[in-house]
Amino acid sequence: MTPTSRTKLTRLPKRGAHDTATIYPILDEGLVCHVSYILNGQPFMIPIAYCRIGDVVYIHGSVGSHFLRELAKGIDVCLAVTLMDGLVLARSAFHHSVNYRSVILFGKTRLVTDDAEAWDVLKQITEHLIPGRWEDTRQPNDSEMKKTMVLAIDIEEASAKVRTGNVNDDPEDADLPHWAGVVPLTIQPQTPIQDPSQNPEITVPNYVTGYKRN
């Protein structure tokens, strides 16, 4: 995607990217996005689940949601997905950093009124959260579909920013006695907790026991 004045990276441009090959895997790995918008001249923001299909990011929620009804009017939003990959512990406090992958994108919201598109989105939001789950659920009925609002954000502009690798201390600090390096961070699933009201003989599916995020 061609950088514009909104997405051109002015600081540390070496960390920036505008290609979908960098941007889309970040969108596909994140669990939650943040959507910011303007209401009555004030900035607002909400964290929300999402999915990507092609060049579109989708969110969904209750038709009774105030903020979704605001977004359903078709307004400009800025959407961010941020993945934390590690702490970067330099010898100097100044060069402390984090390894991360983040995407900022801009687009207008669009209410999804096509039933087939909405169905595909609900499927993909579930599959985005945990691949393999959709076919192992009781899928939405008409009443649930009517209670659900689906919004599209057609990506107009997007940029990624990524920091990887080890510390970057000043040469004159090289011999300082402070341990220097990176502490990688990952999202780790813990032991699944079955609904206590369910028959314990129903075993945990493989897509749960093998769940990982990256």
Next chain:
Amino acid sequence: MTPTSRTKLTRLPKRGAHDTATIYPILDEGLVCHVSYILNGQPFMIPIAYCRIGDVVYIHGSVGSHFLRELAKGIDVCLAVTLMDGLVLARSAFHHSVNYRSVILFGKTRLVTDDAEAWDVLKQITEHLIPGRWEDTRQPNDSEMKKTMVLAIDIEEASAKVRTGNVNDDPEDADLPHWAGVVPLTIQPQTPIQDPSQNPEITVPNYVTGYKRN
């Protein structure tokens, strides 16, 4: 904090809270916040490290940063911190959810010009990232302080939203054969990777080997 029209929760108010005893631990546990603001009538957003001291959230960065220079003018921002605690796998796709703790807050930015306040912030941002680290670094010199901009966001309004617990399926779905339950998620530190240019006899400090986020 008293809810206003900006922070009053209209959907699922049972999940909402406005007390600092709920809000501040969420701010203190997060690694990254998202800050949204308005520029030329458009919503913008940036993910950034931060810390909280009292009723103030602080961010910092390079004095050359375009977005920090914009924020330094003293403008309205909305700031979010979101912690993902687990996947909630209901029998029905409709009742799928996530366990999370999130804070949305509003405030005006303020450029920190007092050297002592700025120093305390840089210390606290480091300690927020990894407690115990500040005293084990080469602390900032005058040149580094001059290159660093510190911004305060005095919290005007804030609200927290929290979902905990197990699935919440419809009673008529109780006997469906789909495994139902929660998959807790945590941020897990991996084996630290020392700067290859550093003497390997410098051992990994206890505050690194014992690092955990919650």
